[in-house]
Amino acid sequence: NAGVTQTPKFQVLKTGQSMTLQCAQDMNHNSMYWYRQDPGMGLRLIYYSASEGTTDKGEVPNGYNVSRLNKREFSLRLESAAPSQTSVYFCASRGGVGSPLHFGNGTRLTVT
Amino acid sequence: QKEVEQNSGPLSVPEGAIASLNCTYSDRGSQSFFWYRQYSGKSPELIMSIYSNGDKEDGRFTAQLNKASQYVSLLIRDSQPSDSATYLCAVRTSYDKVIFGPGTSLSVIP
Numbered sequence: 266n267a268g269v270t271q272t273p274k275f276q277v278l279k280t281g282q283s284m285t286l287q288c289a290q291d292m293n294h295n296s297m298y299w300y301r302q303d304p305g306m307g308l309r310l311i312y313y314s315a316s317e318g319t320t321d322k323g324e325v326p327n328g329y330n331v332s333r334l335n336k337r338e339f340s341l342r343l344e345s346a347a348p349s350q351t352s353v354y355f356c357a358s359r360g361g362v363g364s365p366l367h368f369g370n371g372t373r374l375t376v377t
Numbered sequence: 378q379k380e381v382e383q384n385s386g387p388l389s390v391p392e393g394a395i396a397s398l399n400c401t402y403s404d405r406g407s408q409s410f411f412w413y414r415q416y417s418g419k420s421p422e423l424i425m426s427i428y429s430n431g432d433k434e435d436g437r438f439t440a441q442l443n444k445a446s447q448y449v450s451l452l453i454r455d456s457q458p459s460d461s462a463t464y465l466c467a468v469r470t471s472y473d474k475v476i477f478g479p480g481t482s483l484s485v486i487p
Contacts, residue, residue: 296473298475305480306479307383307465307477307478307479307480308421308465308477309477310475310476310477313473313474321472321474323474324380324476355420355421357475362409363408363426363469365411365423365426366411366413366421366423366467366475368420368421368422
């Protein structure tokens with residue numbers, strides 16, 4: 266039972282490069298989320314998708330785009346990476362009303 | 378004002394003591410509340426969910442919710458060194474967002 270799978274686990278980018286972080290869940294969950302975590306700042310919501318075909322901005326959406334490709338997959342794209350986007354990125358999903366989040370293992374991204 | 382606030386840490390308690398963690402939130406329409414524990418370098422893991430006013434107990438953990446005061450707390454009884462971690466309060470808001478507080482770092486001293 267894989268749960269939430271994130272790829273890659275680690276990535277180093279140069280300023281201005283682009284990349285896509287992939288996330289897939291096999292729990293048939295409707296809602297999916299992308300967070301970033303910086304030291305001492307908890308998790309900050311970047312974007313979320315309450316259902317297939319919908320996406321909404323979270324607390325820190327600038328510099329990111331997302332795609333809810335289907336019910337299973339929710340990708341996060343950095344079009345032009347900046348050093349301020351150095352962080353650990355977590356994808357999460359949840360089922361029905363009141364359900365908790367299930368997290369992937371995270372992607373550690375460094376932008377030089 | 379941040380949507381979810383937690384008591385600033387770090388919090389240190391001796392082994393066997395009660396650790397008290399607090400959280401306040403700003404969206405009165407919020408319906409679901411969660412406490413997660415996160416060890417360094419790991420993903421958050423769920424400790425408790427609470428949806429109704431009052432207390433909810435699970436082993437050594439008790440979550441308390443007061444919607445009128447927009448306040449959620451987590452008590453850890455008989456604290457153990459293995460409880461040393463960062464504790465994250467999360468709130469599902471009326472728009473289906475799930476927002477986290479900044480976290481409280483807990484150290485349990487043997």
